[in-house]
Amino acid sequence: MISSRFIHDDKGGVWFLGILLLIAILVPILNLLVPADSAFHFSTYSVTLLGKYLTYALLAIAADLVWGYLGILSLGHAAFFALGGYAMGMYLMRQIGDRGVYGNPELPDFMVFLNWQELPWFWYGFDMFWFALLMVILVPGVLAYIFGYLAFRSRVSGVYLSIITQALTYALMLAFFRNEMGFGGNNGLTDFKDILGFSLREDSTRIVLFVASALALALGYLASRYIVSSRLGLACVAIRDAESRSRFIGYRVENIKLWVFTFSAVLAGIAGALYVPQVGIINPGEFSPLNSIELIVWVAIGGRATLYGAAAGALLVNYSKSYLTAALPEVWLFALGALFILVTMYLPKGIIGIMRRRGAGA
Amino acid sequence: MTWADALNSFRQRDRVFEFLIPEQPPALDLSHNIVLYMEGVSKSFDGFKAINDLNLYIEAGELRCIIGPNGAGKSTMMDIITGRTRPDTGQVWFGQQLNLLEMDEPQIAEAGIGRKFQKPTVFESLTVVQNLELAMAQDRRVWPLLCARLSGEQQDHIDEVLTIVNLGELRHDPAGKLSHGQKQWLEIGMLLMQKPSLLLVDEPVAGMTHQEMERTAELLTSLAGERSVVVVEHDMDFVRSIARTVTVLHQGSVLSEGKMEQVQNDPAVIEVYLGEG
Numbered sequence: 001m002i003s004s005r006f007i008h009d010d011k012g013g014v015w016f017l018g019i020l021l022l023i024a025i026l027v028p029i030l031n032l033l034v035p036a037d038s039a040f041h042f043s044t045y046s047v048t049l050l051g052k053y054l055t056y057a058l059l060a061i062a063a064d065l066v067w068g069y070l071g072i073l074s075l076g077h078a079a080f081f082a083l084g085g086y087a088m089g090m091y092l093m094r095q096i097g098d099r100g101v102y103g104n105p106e107l108p109d110f111m112v113f114l115n116w117q118e119l120p121w122f123w124y125g126f127d128m129f130w131f132a133l134l135m136v137i138l139v140p141g142v143l144a145y146i147f148g149y150l151a152f153r154s155r156v157s158g159v160y161l162s163i164i165t166q167a168l169t170y171a172l173m174l175a176f177f178r179n180e181m182g183f184g185g186n187n188g189l190t191d192f193k194d195i196l197g198f199s200l201r202e203d204s205t206r207i208v209l210f211v212a213s214a215l216a217l218a219l220g221y222l223a224s225r226y227i228v229s230s231r232l233g234l235a236c237v238a239i240r241d242a243e244s245r246s247r248f249i250g251y252r253v254e255n256i257k258l259w260v261f262t263f264s265a266v267l268a269g270i271a272g273a274l275y276v277p278q279v280g281i282i283n284p285g286e287f288s289p290l291n292s293i294e295l296i297v298w299v300a301i302g303g304r305a306t307l308y309g310a311a312a313g314a315l316l317v318n319y320s321k322s323y324l325t326a327a328l329p330e331v332w333l334f335a336l337g338a339l340f341i342l343v344t345m346y347l348p349k350g351i352i353g354i355m356r357r358r359g360a361g362a
Numbered sequence: 363m364t365w366a367d368a369l370n371s372f373r374q375r376d377r378v379f380e381f382l383i384p385e386q387p388p389a390l391d392l393s394h395n396i397v398l399y400m401e402g403v404s405k406s407f408d409g410f411k412a413i414n415d416l417n418l419y420i421e422a423g424e425l426r427c428i429i430g431p432n433g434a435g436k437s438t439m440m441d442i443i444t445g446r447t448r449p450d451t452g453q454v455w456f457g458q459q460l461n462l463l464e465m466d467e468p469q470i471a472e473a474g475i476g477r478k479f480q481k482p483t484v485f486e487s488l489t490v491v492q493n494l495e496l497a498m499a500q501d502r503r504v505w506p507l508l509c510a511r512l513s514g515e516q517q518d519h520i521d522e523v524l525t526i527v528n529l530g531e532l533r534h535d536p537a538g539k540l541s542h543g544q545k546q547w548l549e550i551g552m553l554l555m556q557k558p559s560l561l562l563v564d565e566p567v568a569g570m571t572h573q574e575m576e577r578t579a580e581l582l583t584s585l586a587g588e589r590s591v592v593v594v595e596h597d598m599d600f601v602r603s604i605a606r607t608v609t610v611l612h613q614g615s616v617l618s619e620g621k622m623e624q625v626q627n628d629p630a631v632i633e634v635y636l637g638e639g
Contacts, residue, residue, distance in 0.1 A: 231508075
């Protein structure tokens with residue numbers, strides 16, 4: 001039953017994974033093997049840009065899992081992304097070693113600048129890659145678990161939940177802006193040199209990060225797809241459509257919400273961890289409430305409750321953003337707003353909805 | 363427990379960790395042949411007494427009809443039994459052992475009380491079969507749900523229920539596309555999947571055609587016996603066609619109880635309810 005739902009009912013997903021695989025193979029070839037003066041050369045700048053957008057796509061899948069399937073409109077999901085990013089950023093900071101401006105082998109530059117004498121306790125362990133990876137998963141996961149435990153147990157839902165998720169990310173932003181927090185204040189963490197001993201400036205490192213992002217996106221998609229096609233996924237849809245009815249059947253709505261929300265936060269954290277080495281900086285701006293709202297716009301434009309639609313929406317919106325911010329910098333935000341209004345009014349299923357209708361009509 | 367034992371118990375992944383196993387409530391005890399006791403139950407909302415010293419006993423295997431004018435407290439009574447509302451005073455027991463006032467909605471559902479709402483609420487974006495699959499009696503914790511697969515036996519049970527409620531041909535249609543009467547049946551089917559010992563059915567024939575109504579009467583009569591069925595209904599023809607024992611509620615308490623003819627001839631009942639029509 002599951003296997004049939006998992007693959008056979010998912011033509012869009014097979015297409016999505018196929019295209020992703022093609023990109024993951026072609027892009028490294030076009031970047032590394034095709035000479036730079038050839039028309040087919042894929043520049044390292046473009047590789048990094050696409051890699052960054054792939055992490056956005058993973059974040060969008062995470063948001064779609066809770067919004068599209070469970071009806072939880074989280075307006076703070078970018079906070080989990082940023083936390084995963086900070087965990088990775090802390091590892092990258094420790095990797096700088098004595099190559100910083102102040103040359104202190106133990107303390108990152110901003111701590112020397114603040115006259116700190118020793119490393120704060122919460123930076124311990126981040127010189128080890130495995131520890132950082134563990135934190136990438138644990139920090140967003142535990143925060144989401146505690147937050148969800150409190151929110152879902154007291155049956156906070158709908159607009160109220162959206163508001164407190166927004167407050168969560170805003171509170172984190174204010175906290176991370178403070179220098180005393182020990183995360184670099186408003187400059188955040190930057191000036192990264194290398195990861196696992198490989199220089200972040202090398203094309204090959206960039207390609208590896210790019211492929212890792214594509215792989216994480218594919219695995220994140222498959223895991224989410226497995227959840228939504230399992231009976232747990234059916235229960236999620238049931239809760240989304242008729243929460244109190246599901247309770248009367250005997251579902252522990254708060255537990256289901258809690259675990260799916262936590263899983264989604266972990267996915268977001270992983271996306272953030274892949275984002276940071278590619279863009280080379282993480283600062284409190286990533287916690288900005290606007291980011292979380294933009295994320296919801298990607299999902300809405302791509303198509304709710306499709307997963308691959310959310311990923312497609314993230315790529316589409318961000319590519320048009322990089323095009324429009326260069327071509328028409330003043331109107332970009334208006335374009336985004338108009339797009340969101342049009343989509344919610346006329347395309348409740350997003351662009352995937354149009355494609356499906358075309359497919360059914362033909 | 364030694365460390366080695368503790369470690370071993372963590373490695374035995376064919377079993378659930380012990381601390382995760384919820385306390386098992388006692389099983390339903392029907393030794394006195396009564397499935398539901400409501401004694402001295404009262405509930406008021408902002409001073410309005412929705413339920414006033416209500417005493418009601420439902421026998422095992424019984425088909426009971428509850429009638430009463432609007433505001434008689436029928437829905438509040440259902441809410442109290444299913445744990446949605448807590449009464450101000452009184453006792454509600456399921457069998458001899460289970461105190462329903464100490465349980466929440468999922469626990470009560472798990473213990474074997476199924477409820478069909480007045481307005482059919484099925485999961486509209488899921489198919490008929492998926493609706494039944496979700497309603498099936500099963501382990502509803504998160505991890506088991508994630509790994510759940512339909513066994514042959516469960517598939518048979520679903521097929522059987524589909525036949526009973528006459529939705530076999532529509533099994534892969536989204537529930538939102540069903541007609542009103544079909545949704546009512548699907549909901550009864552979902553109740554059956556839970557294998558409840560007590561079925562609470564709120565206005566099952568509202569908005570049904572005559573033919574659908576007959577079929578529903580047949581269905582409910584066939585369900586009693588193995589389990590107890592409590593039907594709240596306005597439609598007197600329908601009540602007459604299925605009723606064995608009728609309880610009349612009025613202003614939150616029992617006005618009259620007995621066979622249909624007895625109740626119909628009770629002057630008090632005629633005054634408050636039947637007399638109107």
